[in-house]
Amino acid sequence: MSGTPPSPIPGSDGALRYFGFQVDLLLIHGGASIGSLHQTNIWRTDMSILDSLNLSEVSKKSESATPLMAQRRKMIVALDEQIAGAQAELQGQHYVRNVVKKVVNAETGLKHRINAERPLRKFWWKSSSGILLELRFAGRPLLLANKPSVVVGDPSNLVPILEQVRAAVAAGELDDALRAAAEGRKRPGKKTGRPVGNGPQVQPITADHTSTPQAKSVVKSMK
Numbered sequence: 001m002s003g004t005p006p007s008p009i010p011g012s013d014g015a016l017r018y019f020g021f022q023v024d025l026l027l028i029h030g031g032a033s034i035g036s037l038h039q040t041n042i043w044r045t046d047m048s049i050l051d052s053l054n055l056s057e058v059s060k061k062s063e064s065a066t067p068l069m070a071q072r073r074k075m076i077v078a079l080d081e082q083i084a085g086a087q088a089e090l091q092g093q094h095y096v097r098n099v100v101k102k103v104v105n106a107e108t109g110l111k112h113r114i115n116a117e118r119p120l121r122k123f124w125w126k127s128s129s130g131i132l133l134e135l136r137f138a139g140r141p142l143l144l145a146n147k148p149s150v151v152v153g154d155p156s157n158l159v160p161i162l163e164q165v166r167a168a169v170a171a172g173e174l175d176d177a178l179r180a181a182a183e184g185r186k187r188p189g190k191k192t193g194r195p196v197g198n199g200p201q202v203q204p205i206t207a208d209h210t211s212t213p214q215a216k217s218v219v220k221s222m223k
Contacts, residue, residue: 071178072169075137079166085120086158095120124158131155135165135177140184142177 081097088095096117104111124133131152135142144150150165152158168174 067182068175068179071137071182072172072175075169075174075178076166078137079162079169081120082123083159083162083166085122086124086162090155090159123162124152129153131158133158133161133165135174137178137181138184140181142174142181144174144177 085095097120099116099118100113101116102111102113121136123135124131129151131154133150133152134148135144135150141148150161152161165174169178
């Protein structure tokens with residue numbers, strides 16, 4: 001058996017793109033040569049495939065680093081469901097969402113997760129003049145140029161319009177509307193300074209609590 005390296009194969013830029021080895025096997029039976037076997041193993045190290053990809057510096061973590069980026073992604077996911085539902089409806093099919101919900105086992109009392117189907121809450125509806133589209137986020141309608149709906153008209157226009165809206169969300173054109181809807185969902189609460197939940201409660205000092213030295217010192221300081 002003998003081994004010899006193969007001739008390098010240069011790339012288009014002159015760099016060597018391949019390496020490997022060649023093996024020649026001499027087959028001998030009964031002291032006589034009956035043939036030979038030639039084998040070549042080559043590994044490819046060419047990285048030109050990566051050069052054809054459109055690489056990005058955006059990571060999943062950086063995309064959710066700010067509330068605004070998280071709102072965009074959440075709205076895009078909702079629009080993807082609307083597009084899938086609209087396509088199914090145009091084909092005469094029924095579209096449902098697959099969600100994961102927690103249920104309690106009646107026998108053991110333990111919680112576990114199950115897959116359940118939920119109907120799609122459509123953004124569109126049929127009016128007397130055709131189909132209208134109302135975008136919603138955080139349980140509230142999105143106002144576009146201070147108007148609550150988009151005129152779709154013919155059903156064949158629904159998917160292209162939804163795709164246009166999706167592109168507008170990805171480009172940041174609906175950031176103000178998303179922010180307004182998210183802020184409108186927050187319920188302003190009155191700060192009372194009182195403890196929240198089942199934490200320890202402060203007992204008021206009454207006549208029954210003034211028998212201890214600590215209570216007497218507090219009462220004395222209040223006079």
